[in-house]
Amino acid sequence: MMQNPLPLFIAIPLASAFLNSLLGKRIKGFSDVLSSIATLALAAISIYSVFLIKDVGSIVYKVGGWMPPIGIAMVMDSLTVFMLVTINVVAFLISVYSINYMEKYTEKGIFYSLFLLMIAGMNGVIISGDMFNLYVFLEIAAISSYALVAFGTEQEELEASFKYAVMGSLASSFILLGIVFLYSYTSTLNMADMAMTLLTNGPSRIVLLASVLFLMGFGLKSALVPFHAWLPDAHPSAPAPISAMLSGVLIKSLGVYAMVRIFFSVLGATPEILSILMVIGSLSIVIGACLALGQWDFKRLLAYSSINQIGYVILGISLGTPLGILGGLFHLLNHSVFKSLLFLNSGAVEYSTGTRDLQKMGGLREKMPVTALTSLVGSMSIAGVPPFNGFWSKLIIIVACVQSGHFVHASWAVLASIITLAYFLKVQKHAFFGELKEGLSNVKEAPFFMKFSMIVLAIICLAGGLLMLPAVSGDFLKAARDVVLAGQDYITVVFGAIK
């Protein structure tokens, strides 16, 4: 089993989701312990896989023993491992945080079941080597996230969830339609086999049509600018751990990863698609930043900031140069860390003060020192202040823009980075610094498990810059970049690993 940990990434969360819904209500504290152990195991296996994949290169798991391309394949290469580490480490910390935070809700067992189902769906999207399987896992993750957004069942939550569900299912229809067109053209669903058929058949209008459908579908899932309308409603309405999960990893695994895998590894990234992505990325950067500046709701501001930061990821990857892709992937990792941290901070503030309105806060630094300090670390990282991880990834993306001659995009990126700093200074000034507002004198610091998660994430923010050292990044970040760069060599990787 340890030579091929692939099935575990789906089996563990699915089994524990099932047990949670079965026993969560009967035994007190059962769901807390089980979910934390399950996510810890997933995080440990994903980190173990980094070392495993370093020696082997790639692993293919044949579901049910059927040979691909007939049977379903699950593929693990460096990009997969990179995403798995990002998702599962963040998921573990969020699961620990929920132990305290979810006390105020009823039905904790159901919460954890949906949470683990969402992780199973995301892991499935990442490791799937089969188009239709990817769609199925995408739907598992999406449906559980619709339910989680509505978890509070108040007016706003329900409205946001309805909007999110309509947009999300429309996106899924587009994705399925794209898969249908590709199937009708290539008569196969295995991604590697599909890429091979496309290479031998040469370019076609059907592929172009499918690309456009995928661009719409995954653009909606990852909330790029023309498709972003659902995100600022859905992400703030969910409970804080779920907001962190949605903004931190869901839009990346369902949106960005799936898009990169399909466009680079299967369809082969054409310059036209890349330039469209570049423009969409720049638009997201600028519009997201400007809209975030005007918000007074803490979580809504963070949600708009997600649109802004996902733009950097897309801009970096769509440059198509080695440096650009490296920057994009590095920013993806960093963003999932600091955005989860900031959402957890906002949850801690809401937990203690009962409000999300920045104008009603003030001077919380004295009462909540841990939250204030960790949110300062998160804000500085996201704004790109030097020692933290966000600085390095933004620097790489901007340098890559200049290097490949896209000066306009580079200047947008720099400008938006300054706006990002401005709105996070606003958060710091109104929430944590200044005079303590009236009625906040009884505020207490968040409980232990919440503090634990926030501190660990802040440490990762601080240490994230170390990933730039060649000795550390070689097997992890650079290997993931090489997979994206290699593009349709995915075929040889997959068929080479089948024995």
Added chain:
Amino acid sequence: MSLYFLCLVLFSVGLYCILRKRNLIKIIIGIAITEYAVNLFFVLVGYKMHGRAPIHAEDQAILNMVDPLPQALVLTAIVIGLAITALIASIAIRVYEKYGTFDITKIRKLKG
């Protein structure tokens, strides 16, 4: 050819329903119509005129069969669609309990 065209028409009807209708239930019906259009198109991709069921037996030659794979996949897609419809409908019922209306122009707590 006209079958594919009708499929496109069905898809557009669904899209129109999602985009233009104000009633939550009508929007849900629109989602269902788009899903059916995609499923129908998927089945049509594997269909053959006067084709026969893809059953392999000793005495039969493999001739003029319809493609069975899309049918299997569409079954999965229908189940997923059912899950989505059930979830959205239950959310719509909860929305009605809270707001007392199905009209989306009156359900506007979130803005900005």
